[in-house]
Amino acid sequence: MAVVSAEPVKAMKEGQILVTGAAGFIGFHVAQHLLSSGREVVGLDSVNNYYDPSLKQARIDVLKQQPKFSFVKADLANRETTKSLFAKHRFPAVIHLAAQAGVRYSLENPHAYADANIEGFLNVLEGCRHHGCGHLLFASSSSVYGANTRLPFSVQDNVDHPISLYAASKKANELMAHAYSHLYRIPCTGLRFFTVYGPWGRPDMAIFIFAKAILEGKPIRLFNHGNMRRDFTYVDDVVEAIARLIDRPPQGNPAWSGDNPDPASSAAPWKIYNIGNNRPEELEHVVALLEKEFGRPAIKEMLPMQPGDVLATYADIEDLARDVGFRPATTIEDGIARFSKWFREYQN
Template identity: 80%
Template sequence: MSDKAVLVTGAAGFIGFHIAQRLLSAGRVVVGLDAVNDYYDPKLKEARLDILKRDPNFSFVKLDLANRAATSLLFAQYRFPAVIHLAAQAGVRYSLQHPHAYIDANIGGFMNVLEGCRHNDCKHLLFASSSSVYGANTKLPFSVQDNVDHPVSLYAASKRANELMAHAYSHLYRIPATGLRFFTVYGPWGRPDMAMFIFAKAITEGKPIKLFNGGNMRRDFTFVDDVSEAIMRLIDRPPQGNPGWSGAKPDPATSAAPWKIYNIGNSHPEDLMHVVSLLEKQFGRVAAKEMLPMQPGDVPATYADIDDLAREIGFAPATTIENGIAKFAKWYRDYHNL
């Protein structure tokens, strides 16, 4: 698989940037695709791309995957053996005000990726899902064996739809597809709309941080290098289909088709107040705190069961929250010249 280019969609994004770096350092040829939209500051996306473009094995394509004709041409040109699909309209809260963005990008865009894979002999499609698919579930830790049919945001519903669309294509066209349910990824070059970045910005600017549910939240914060490691171990292991799968007692995480779902998490949820205290320590100042009620579409806790990753690829998260936040804070200070 390594002789031809791997496609990374969302390459200017947080996780896409890190994955592209890992692939390039492993000697892979990478085509990075991104629309570079203004959901958050495009300057951050451009800065990530500037780093990737220094590698001669990286080429960038600016493209909105909702553009069916252009996406079809790109897939026909490269016939990618592996596709890592991370491009999406992200964010739970944004989906409350801008629902159509999620249908266009996460449903329409993904449809065009599936068609590109179908018509151009893709050997493995890995695609981003989200811990948000667990929705109204309260049994912890969240397991890929659980039913996930009660999303509490349109973002979550769009990610669940991706899992089901991929299964249909795996069943019909035998496209090996691996869905990755990410749990609160953080680290250097992180997204400005996520808690870690929002808190760091508020603390360093002396502004109050908003803590929903009165700060009584737990998140399975997952360091981005651990996410990259899991994906690097999975890329050359396309699912073969589960020969023991039964329609009479269906396993939600596998199929007779070559399709599989994994949780990618730290498997160790952290109290949000502990995370805030670690950031305060890193930046040397105490945050003003504004306690607020739970937001629509939010959940009080996330916690990943990653036993199958440990069993199948020997994966174990290697980064403690203390080390991860220290690395994030160092990057944040450097990037903002603090």
């Protein structure tokens, strides 16, 4: 059994917390939550054009209304910029959510993943190493399960068969973090997110794409002829999981053995968690809920399976429930209703 601290570490509550990817979907919500709980947040983002920068800027504008928030526009792949940032602030905790996302995008733009997800993450690790970070939490992905077919996906499963470069880069992040945790005793927690959705969501994600198409009367593309299941996880549940973990850095698992290694923990202060709803949903059910919310039928275009896609995702969250006493539980019906309300307002 992995070990996390029994009580929140008081030192974590002092000083500014760095949230990378703060203009992004999850980063925005995490920063909002930290600010509402009275913490000081430095939000960093490159505000690139992977999707509409105006949505990212709108999120930043909301965060800037908080007096304890400061924003830094920077690219983590820039070694000197990242080094200076960590030297200036000496962050007690870092929540690293910045990344080049997207499975299909990685088929056409592979170098973007090397720059952002490998080089950028290495610079974050170096910043944590040299400037006293007490806990690094970083975004991984359910994509690391790759060719695995046994459901639900467990953090105790082997994940050595990624089927996209994006997934490979996230697996690499987990390995890089473990190396630094082992060498320099940096407490690191990896978070395997499962299809996060909700207000202020990403335009390249399925629920946003479907909603926009339904309102505009355009066809939606359902791959594998709609025969797909995803563990849709509402963003507030993701934020709650992160909030409970941030002050509980891993201490290392004293029972860990190289003779029978647990893939999710280590003798080093390193731990992996699934962050999912523990309930996969049929894609066509999600479309039906959106049709109901918007009062319009979807025009469905059935297509074959795409390279890099998997048939189903389904998170085993027992480790998370045991260690922090929390299970994501927002139903897809409630989550879609909340997303749709925001979407109507955002799209006028």
